[in-house]
Each structure stands twice: as structure tokens, then as C-alpha cells.
Amino acid sequence: MARWQSGSRERLAASALRLFASQGFESTTVAEIAADAGLTERTFFRYYADKPEVLFAGQDEFEGLFLDGVEESTSTQPMELMASALDHAAAFFADERRAWSRSRQVVVTGNVALQERELHKMSGLASSLTSAFAERDIDPNIAALAAEATVSVFRRSFAAWIAAGESRPFADIQRGVLSQLQALLAPS
Amino acid sequence: MARWQSGSRERLAASALRLFASQGFESTTVAEIAADAGLTERTFFRYYADKPEVLFAGQDEFEGLFLDGVEESTSTQPMELMASALDHAAAFFADERRAWSRSRQVVVTGNVALQERELHKMSGLASSLTSAFAERDIDPNIAALAAEATVSVFRRSFAAWIAAGESRPFADIQRGVLSQLQALLAPS
DNA sequence: TGACGTGATGACAGTGACTGACATGACGTT
DNA sequence: AACGTCATGTCAGTCACTGTCATCACGTCA
Numbered sequence: 001m002a003r004w005q006s007g008s009r010e011r012l013a014a015s016a017l018r019l020f021a022s023q024g025f026e027s028t029t030v031a032e033i034a035a036d037a038g039l040t041e042r043t044f045f046r047y048y049a050d051k052p053e054v055l056f057a058g059q060d061e062f063e064g065l066f067l068d069g070v071e072e073s074t075s076t077q078p079m080e081l082m083a084s085a086l087d088h089a090a091a092f093f094a095d096e097r098r099a100w101s102r103s104r105q106v107v108v109t110g111n112v113a114l115q116e117r118e119l120h121k122m123s124g125l126a127s128s129l130t131s132a133f134a135e136r137d138i139d140p141n142i143a144a145l146a147a148e149a150t151v152s153v154f155r156r157s158f159a160a161w162i163a164a165g166e167s168r169p170f171a172d173i174q175r176g177v178l179s180q181l182q183a184l185l186a187p188s
Numbered sequence: 189m190a191r192w193q194s195g196s197r198e199r200l201a202a203s204a205l206r207l208f209a210s211q212g213f214e215s216t217t218v219a220e221i222a223a224d225a226g227l228t229e230r231t232f233f234r235y236y237a238d239k240p241e242v243l244f245a246g247q248d249e250f251e252g253l254f255l256d257g258v259e260e261s262t263s264t265q266p267m268e269l270m271a272s273a274l275d276h277a278a279a280f281f282a283d284e285r286r287a288w289s290r291s292r293q294v295v296v297t298g299n300v301a302l303q304e305r306e307l308h309k310m311s312g313l314a315s316s317l318t319s320a321f322a323e324r325d326i327d328p329n330i331a332a333l334a335a336e337a338t339v340s341v342f343r344r345s346f347a348a349w350i351a352a353g354e355s356r357p358f359a360d361i362q363r364g365v366l367s368q369l370q371a372l373l374a375p376s
Numbered sequence: 377t378g379a380c381g382t383g384a385t386g387a388c389a390g391t392g393a394c395t396g397a398c399a400t401g402a403c404g405t406t
Numbered sequence: 407a408a409c410g411t412c413a414t415g416t417c418a419g420t421c422a423c424t425g426t427c428a429t430c431a432c433g434t435c436a
Binding site: 078079112117119120123141142144145146148152153155156160177181185186 | 267300304305307308311329330333334336337341343344348368369370372373374
């Protein structure tokens with residue numbers, strides 16, 4: 001029998017989300033999360049750099065989907081690369097994940113520190129996309145604007161996807177939002 | 189002679205920026221800032237909600253310029269409202285402010301917590317713009333995309349404005365970036 | 377089989393951000 | 407001159423986060 005149960009990292013994340021959802025982010029201490037997972041506070045910080053970070057595990061995988069989408073496309077047109085990245089990332093948001101995403105988002109929306117962390121993650125995604133676009137010989141300034149537009153479309157789509165009553169698949173919503181953005185900025 | 193010197197808030201902000209710039213954000217304690225301003229740590233937190241916030245005083249005024257720009261325009265076209273907001277806000281970034289903005293940005297760029305706070309302020313600006321646009325009978329989804337696009341243009345412009353060697357006025361840079369964004373998303 | 381290294385964890389003390397509660401004392405008003 | 411107000415000081419406390427050392431199950435190698 002192992003001295004330590006395996007999956008400490010996952011247990012910590014699960015305990016954290018459950019406690020945050022039931023009693024709030026600020027009124028849950030790290031020591032409490034750790035105890036709930038059968039560990040100590042010190043061990044929590046060996047897995048997660050800080051308290052907000054425990055809600056953002058798996059971010060790298062998510063960001064990788066966008067980048068894979070860019071790599072898959074052979075185009076050098078910003079719009080086509082954006083669409084490819086968005087389409088590819090949509091796979092992450094399967095319908096089974098919708099309920100989980102909703103409850104997680106309630107927690108994030110309810111705390112400023114978590115909102116800030118989420119924005120920072122989105123900013124990191126935009127940076128990565130900027131680099132990926134720039135490797136296709138796209139002007140750096142254009143690449144940055146395209147990357148931020150991509151993230152905007154994703155965020156709007158995600159918000160719509162978890163809205164009450166919404167049932168369309170993520171990919172469908174996202175294509176609609178991208179069209180809206182194009183229409184908005186079309187020279188009239 | 190007054191028991192307390194006036195302008196405590198401003199002295200705290202000035203001490204903070206100076207200390208952050210010379211020895212870094214993290215290695216400067218709030219107690220140190222307060223002492224430098226002739227006050228105590230407790231008083232610092234009566235003026236600023238937390239340590240990052242001391243670098244973001246005056247944010248309301250800045251946000252107000254964007255909103256004034258929207259109000260000044262009588263248009264109901266998103267693109268025209270965006271342009272009006274951006275043009276109006278450009279007044280905030282006079283050439284005299286460029287050197288100060290550069291040194292402040294060095295501090296912000298050098299610390300993750302400050303970057304997160306800055307992103308959150310930009311997000312708040314986007315929310316305000318979304319509401320302002322929505323009051324012009326613009327579809328909420330379009331309003332949100334237009335607001336985020338506005339903020340993207342501003343941020344890209346600001347980055348260019350403080351770049352080494354750059355000397356064009358802020359308004360000129362910003363108009364160029366807005367044109368680039370339009371060109372990027374123009375249906376081909 | 378037993379010594380040994382490795383790696384995950386615990387234990388503990390310390391720093392610093394932030395808060396609540398109460399005390400102080402200069403100032404204007406009456 | 408008594409009084410209320412308000413910016414500030416003082417102090418104790420909580421909690422996020424860190425450095426350091428101890429512990430102990432496990433695999434390996436002699």
C-alpha cells in the first residue's frame with residue numbers, strides 16, 4: 001500500500017472547486033482545501049503557485065488547442081487562421097462540460113482576484129497566438145490585433161455558451177460570433 | 189501649522205512609484221511606502237484598497253474620457269462611436285506624459301500582479317463602453333465586440349506610443365491602428 | 377538482505393498584505 | 407472653553423505564501 005494516495009493534484013483541485021462553490025472563494029482557506037484533500041497547506045503550494053491557480057489547471061492543454069488549430073492551417077490569411085484556431089479549440093467545450101463550466105464560472109465571476117487571473121490567462125493566450133500568426137509572415141501589429149480579436153470572439157462565445165437556456169454547440173455559437181465581428185468592422 | 193500634511197494620497201502614490209521603480213514592486217513593502225510618505229501602513233490602506241491599486245489612481249478620469257467621447261457623438265454606428273471614444277481619450281496622452289508613462293509601464297510590465305490589475309482595469313473600461321454603446325440601440329453582442337475592439341486598439345496604440353524612438357502624437361498612432369483593424373477584418 | 381538515494385509529504389517558523397477595533401489629538405464650531 | 411469631527415496612530419489578529427529541515431515509503435544496487 002502506498003504511503004501517499006496518488007492524484008494529490010487532482011484531489012486538491014476537486015476539493016477547492018467544491019468548497020469555493022459552497023462557501024465562496026475568500027471564505028475558504030488554503031489549509032481547509034488541503035485538509036479536505038487529506039494534505040497540508042504546504043503541500044497545496046507545492047502543486048499550485050497560489051490560491052487562484054488551483055482553478056486554472058489544464059490551461060496549457062486548452063491553449064494548445066488554439067495553437068494546433070493555427071498549425072493545422074496552411075493559410076497565410078489572418079482571418080482564415082483565426083477561424084481555424086477557433087474551430088479547433090471548440091472541441092474542448094463538449095456539451096458534457098457545459099454544466100461544469102457553468103458552476104466554475106459562477107465562482108470566477110464572484111471574485112475579483114479570479115477575474116484578474118482569468119484575464120491574465122486570456123492575455124497569455126493572445127500572446128501565444130500573436131507569435132503563431134507572426135510565424136506566418138503576418139505583420140506583427142496585424143498579428144496582435146488578430147490575436148486579440150480571436151480571444152474576444154472566444155470569450156463572447158463562451159459567455160453565450162454557458163448562458164441559461166443556451167443549448168447550441170460551442171462551435172456553432174462561435175462561428176456566429178465571428179461573423180458578427182466581421183460585419184461590425186466591415187467598411188460601409 | 190497643520191498636524192497633518194495635506195495631500196497624503198498623492199504623497200503615497202509618488203513614494204510608491206519612486207520606490208517601485210528603484211527597487212521593484214515585490215521588494216517594496218507597504219510599510220516602507222507609508223514611512224517614505226510620512227505615514228503608517230494602516231493609513232496607506234485607508235487611501236488604497238491594496239498595494240497594486242496605488243499605481244492606478246486616476247483611472248476613473250481616464251475611463252471618463254472614453255465615455256465622454258461616446259456621449260459627444262450623435263451617431264448610432266458602432267465604428268463612428270468607437271472612433272469618437274478613441275479620439276477623445278487621446279487627449280489624456282499628451283507628449284509631456286510620455287516619459288512618465290514609460291517609467292510607469294516598466295514597473296507594471298515587471299510584475300504579474302500589476303499586469304493582472306491593468307488587464308482588469310481595461311476589462312472594466314470595456315464593460316463601461318459596452319453599456320454606453322448599448323444605450324445607442326446597438327445589439328448587446330455587437331456592443332460588446334465593439335467595446336473590446338476599442339480597447340484593443342487603445343492598448344496597441346499605447347504600446348506603440350511608449351515604444352523607444354516613437355515620437356508621433358498618440359492620436360495619430362491610434363487612427364492608424366484603427367485603420368489596420370478595419371483592414372484586417374474587411375471581408376475579402 | 378541491507379545500505380542508500382530519491383521523492384512526496386509533514387512540521388514549523390517567519391514575512392508581509394490586509395482588517396477590525398479603539399485611542400489620540402488638531403481643527404472648526406458654538 | 408467645551409464639543410464634535412476626522413485624519414491618523416496603535417495594536418492585535420488572520421491568512422497567503424516561503425524557506426528549511428525532518429520523515430519515511432519505495433526502488434536500486436551491492
